[in-house]
Ligand code: SF4
């Protein structure tokens with residue numbers, strides 16, 4: 209009974225494009241606003257530590273004295289809060305998903321802490 | 332007659348999650364089922380003593396992957412009660428939109444897994460293909476495919492622009508057509524009917540006495556849904572819970588298929604009625620007080636108890652998840668059925684073990 213309905217379906221499926229993508233070879237463009245990798249621009253970071261305090265997984269460490277900003281991408285859940293609270297917008301969340309890696313490595317940056325504002329010349 | 336004891340799980344092909352049942356059999360019939368839980372206990376409730384309330388939102392969202400939106404939403408609502416603030420209307424409607432999309436994605440996942448438990452591989456793939464569209468909606472609107480993470484205390488983090496709303500509408504309409512077609516295929520299948528009709532009957536009285544929640548309870552003919560209490564949003568959309576009266580596996584399956592279609596309508600309804608305005612208000616000061624909140628998750632009613640003592644951290648967060656409430660019903664269902672029915676019966680309560688063990 210179902211056979212007559214089955215045959216056209218099977219034929220259609222035979223010539224249809226596959227639903228899936230050949231993933232590592234073919235990657236879909238991420239949607240705008242997708243939550244991807246966390247990137248810090250060391251030249252703009254002032255080592256204020258707000259990102260480390262907001263991070264729910266404690267995967268950011270900031271040490272003002274050692275001028276060290278460390279991010280553990282393997283503990284990061286890509287929630288994007290650190291980028292939202294960063295006052296200088298040096299920390300941003302890209303749209304690209306992190307790529308698989310074979311070694312577990314933390315991102316260590318050495319931003320320069322802000323200098324005291326120089327005295328105005330005419331004073 | 333001699334008895335045989337068979338361990339079911341914690342690693343079992345039908346369930347990706349670790350639940351262990353010790354099944355005592357007489358011949359081929361189960362006479363007793365005893366659960367053992369705690370394989371993936373993570374101690375998330377205790378983290379409340381180490382993380383600020385803001386950070387806890389991200390933590391409770393990870394109690395469960397497939398109902399993360401509702402966990403975060405319920406926790407935020409509890410804290411809003413403590414703070415005494417009300418999120419703006421647009422934020423409330425947006426939360427409902429994401430919650431319904433989330434329910435869709437969870438139900439489609441379950442429908443696929445259920446088809447898989449019955450050995451219907453093709454239908455499994457089809458449901459998951461549709462689910463992919465829902466996850467695309469989630470990614471396009473919230474940024475993440477599964478853990479949408481849009482709730483904050485006082486509102487939501489993301490807004491929808493008109494383009495996105497238009498695109499969501501067409502996608503959701505497409506999903507409704509496909510779910511309707513697949514649901515018809517599932518309910519019209521001879522073997523599925525044979526394996527589910529009249530199996531695992533839970534009477535309304537028994538379901539009520541065991542404290543069952545969610546589609547398991549509604550499959551037994553009890554119209555109980557926390558969404559009915561929300562007059563402002565669900566009331567405006569004339570929400571009626573889906574109820575089936577048979578109480579067997581078939582009824583629970585039908586309830587979920589109907590709820591999937593209903594969720595599409597509700598999500599579309601929120602898009603139609605979305606008010607304009609702000610999407611978040613800022614809570615002021617430290618929280619002090621207690622609050623209890625309930626929310627209807629895809630698996631049933633979840634309960635949050637939050638206690639804050641005015642300090643930086645919360646005092647206590649207690650989460651009662653729906654699967655926890657449904658396990659007694661499962662243990663009641665299993666005796667009297669053959670061992671071959673056990674995987675299907677376990678699937679019909681839609682167990683989410685990582686929820687249960689938090
Ligand atoms: S990344 Fe931003 S928030 Fe983090 S320490 Fe640097 S400036 Fe502060």
Ligand code: SF4
Nearest residue numbers: 263284285287288290
């Ligand atoms: S995205 Fe979230 S988890 Fe990752 S570093 Fe930022 S705050 Fe932490």
